Amino acid sequence: MFVKNVNLGVNPSPYLYSGYGYIEARNEHSKIVIGDNVWINNNFVIISEGEGIEIGDNAIIGTNVEIYDSDFHELHPDKRMCGVPKTGKVKIGNNVFIGSSVKILKCVTIGNNSVIANSSVVTKSIPANVIAGGYPAKVIR
Numbered sequence: 631m632f633v634k635n636v637n638l639g640v641n642p643s644p645y646l647y648s649g650y651g652y653i654e655a656r657n658e659h660s661k662i663v664i665g666d667n668v669w670i671n672n673n674f675v676i677i678s679e680g681e682g683i684e685i686g687d688n689a690i691i692g693t694n695v696e697i698y699d700s701d702f703h704e705l706h707p708d709k710r711m712c713g714v715p716k717t718g719k720v721k722i723g724n725n726v727f728i729g730s731s732v733k734i735l736k737c738v739t740i741g742n743n744s745v746i747a748n749s750s751v752v753t754k755s756i757p758a759n760v761i762a763g764g765y766p767a768k769v770i771r
Contacts, residue, residue, distance in 0.1 A: 637669045644693055649673030655682075660699070665689065665724070680717020680736065689722055692730035692748070697722075699736045723758060 638651050652675045655662050660678035664670075665687035672693050676683055679700035685691070699720045704713030718737030722728070726740050729748035734740070739755040746752060747763025747770070756762045761771040 645673035681719035683720045686724035694731040697734045
C-alpha cells in the first residue's frame with residue numbers, strides 16, 4: 631500500500647532505463663506499506679513473505695537496495711525446498727536515509743532519522759538518530 635506521494639525511480643540516476651523496481655507481497659497476510667513523501671531510487675527489490683515491511687514517511691532509499699522479511703528457505707538441507715522459512719517484520723522509521731546497495735533483512739527496525747551507509751547489510755535493529763554501516767551494520771556515530 632502506498633500512502634501518498636511515493637516516488638519510484640529517479641531521473642537522472644543509474645539504472646532508470648536499464649534496471650527495475652520490484653515489490654511483492656507473497657502471501658495473503660504479507661503487507662508492504664510505504665509512507666508519505668518516500669523516494670525509492672532505481673533497481674530496488676522489496677519482498678514480504680512474512681509479517682510485512684513498513685517504510686515510514688519521508689524516507690530516502692538509494693539504488694540497488696534490497697529489503698526482505700524472510701529467509702525464503704530453511705537451512706536444513708532436507709527442508710530447503712519444502713520447509714517453512716523464518717520470517718520477521720521489517721520497520722523503517724520516518725526520515726530514514728538508506729544509502730545505495732544496502733540489504734535489510736528480516737526482524738529489523740531502523741529508528742527515525744537514522745542513516746544507513748552504502749553497501750551495509752542490516753541484520754539487527756538500529757536505534758533512532760544514528761549513522762550505521764558495515765557488514766553487519768552497527769552504529770558508527
